[in-house]
Amino acid sequence: MLPERISGLERLARNLWWTWDADATALFESIDPGRWHATHHNAYALLCEADAARLEALAADEAFAVRVDDVVARLDAYLAADGWCKTGSPAVAEAGVAYLCMEYGLHESVRIYSGGLGVLAGDHLKSASDLGIPLVAVGMLYRRGYFRQVIDDGQQLVAYPEADFKRLPVVPIMDDTNKQVFIEVPIGTRTVKARIWRLDVGRVPLLLLDTDHELNSGSDRALTHYLYGGDQETRIQQETLVGIGGIRALRKLGYKFGVAHMNEGHCAFAALELIKELVDEGATFEEASVAVRHKLVFTTHTPVPAGHDRFPYDLLDKTLGPYRKAQELPQGAHVDLGRVHPGDWNEPLCMTVLALRTAGKANGVSELHGMVSREMWHGMWPKLKVDDVPIGHVTNGVHPIFWMAPEMRTLLDARIPGWRDRTWDQSLWAALDDVPDEALWNVRQRIKRNMIATLARRTGRRLDPNLLTIGFARRFAPYKRGDMLFTDPDRLAQLLEAGPFQVVYSGKAHPADAEGKKVIRNVLRWAASSRFRDRIAFVEEYDIEIGRTLTTGSDVWLNNPRRPQEASGTSGEKVLLNGGLNLSILDGWWAEGWDGTNGWAIGAEHVHGKRPEDGNLGDIPTTDAADTESLYRLIEHEIIPMWRDRTDGVPHAWIRRMKRSMATGIPRFNTHRMLKDYVEQLYAPLIEGAPVADDFPQDETVEAGVRPV
Ligand SMILES: *Cc1c(COP(=O)(O)O)cnc(C)c1O
Secondary structure: OOOHHHOHHHHHHOEHHHHHOHHHHHHHHHHOHHHHHHOOOOHHHHHHHOOHHHHHHHHHOHHHHHHHHHHHHHHHHHHHOOOOHHHHOHHHHHHOEEEEOOOEOOOOOOOEOOOHHHHHHHHHHHHHHHOOOOEEEEEEOOOOEOOEEEEEOOEEEEEOOOOOHHHOOEEEOEOOOOOEOEEEEEEOOEEEEEEEEEEEEOOEEEEEEEOOOOOOOHHHHHHHOEOOOOOHHHHHHHHHHHHHHHHHHHHHOOOOOOEEEEEOHHHOOHHHHHHHHHHHOOOOHHHHHHHHHHOEEEEOOOOOHHHOOEEOHHHHHHHHHHHHHHOOOOOOHHHHHOOOOOOOOOOOEEHHHHHHHHOOEEEEOOHHHHHHHHHHOHHHOOOOOHHHOOOEEOOOOEOOOOOOOHHHHHHHHHHOOOOOOOOOOHHHHHHHHHOOHHHHHHHHHHHHHHHHHHHHHHHOOOOOOOOEEEEEEOOOOHHHOOOHHHOOHHHHHHHHHHOOEEEEEEOOOOOOOHHHHHHHHHHHHHHHOOOOOOOEEEEOOOOHHHHHHHHHHOOEEEEOOOOOOOOOOOHHHHHHHOOOEEEEEOOHHHHHHOOOOOOEEEOOOOOOOOOOOOOOOOOHHHHHHHHHHHHHHHHHHHHHHHHHOOEOOEOHHHHHHHHHHHHHHOOOOEHHHHHHHHHHHHHHHHHOOOOOOOOOOOOOOOOOOOOOO
């Protein structure tokens, strides 16, 4: 129990708004810095565990109490304000939006995410809240979540610690008689019951489904234990829960929405439930599967064919057969919606196809990824030209406040009024030219020292604040080529000497990804070698805290995927918010962002255009070798000389590049702009009744058939 005078802290701790408010964050840290770090910056757990005498002392400290009052007053003002949507898009403000995703990366203390998809979804919610978009989100509350990485003897080990929901800022949804609310989800012949927790993200409620309670049997209880941890059968059951259960939770709690946004194919079963609702109101199944397009938006994130969830018919039938039969639908009804060629009984159900077929608006997550997706799914619309395949693009962004170091926010508040609300307004950012180089450089040095302190606390290792620091943190999937810098160790050694510079690595490989784990082992081996260990560090357990630390503090951010396999990537967008510079392959967002003056493009000499095939040198070894050569040359001939070129200790040419990077990048690669695009290009047109993609102009229409025996 908190002392009355500072009881406002509990309200603050229960709304993740505090995670992107610097004063609120500082307030919690000041209560007990040691416990703050020990709880992994979990404000709610901190209050639960804080020393009673310390809280009494703080309540008696009027200066502290007034700070609490001020921050609570700002939260109240934030929750009551209108935001952009009310005038920016009245139709959406009136109708509301539902958003479904398998994972949410909101903060390091809420471990229901694995990586980029979740972080994007988390930023989507934060910006929807800031812009006043009436959005309600649905996901799952994982008991153990995604794995924690422990590095031991050069190997990646995994751990799955259990979360204590009582220590999270989630509240169970109760009914009028104070009983927990449950929804029922059909899985096989069973009815699985899920309870619903609410997590407040500013003004946006995030509903989290949880099957781990005594009304379910053992294996059903385990359904919400692991994120991306189980076999195919667990996966289809989880996707049933988030899709069908997601819609049922929204209905049960009375949320209205004009559109539902399926973020990645995992949630595509939501379409089956919306179709069922229309059938229950009297439509035929065929009518309903067309009509549902006026309500559904779909975003695809995967540029690699093998990355899309596919389920064989038998598994679908085992999981959702009873659901289908209860609706008296023919055997092929559901599966055909998820097939490129309906009626082809050799074809499994693909969640992406199901989502594309049932959504009235669909998009990839960068211009290049839009093209790759139209190419990849052309088979669904064989009569259309590739460019006419109805998949557009909205380029991913990052939340412009959460991912920016407080020191930089303060500088921009003073220099660029309005940047927090009209982040997308390009005209605001010319004012960066007027910021004195020394002022910007001082902020950079402070942010970098904070990074070094955080890394020292997390790893015991202290980097050199005066050295050029290159950061590399991401999932270790083979296409990201995480060990590219070590291709020619002698050359790397020369460069490290010439710089000198240091490199910080972080990242996980999925436990089932043998190739990815090999890449980590290779990086770990070099980082531990006597040759490189003074200059190369590997930080274990890449999470949102490490992501925030490295993207704020690194001078240069390295990203070298095999083009065009990076759908968008977002970590480099975090870097430019903080004045760091990108050194990246022209893939994903960077293919749109680079202009020759605002960072460096690896392989620019052989990638001249914007089509996926541009710069395709043929086989993988040839491309890898050319990209590696380009990377070494950029470091040697451009980055090191520019870093060393100083007047009175200040690198003016470098800072000119920083200002270009910020002025060209910040207004475009942020989620405020991204949400505005989703509202204006996808949500509002559907809500206002714009025509949607026709039914599929297939050469042959196949009736929803019966499987041949
Ligand atoms: C930003 C972020 C990502 C996504 O970045 P990519 O550029 O897509 O790799 C993944 N994980 C964490 C923890 C992040 O903060």
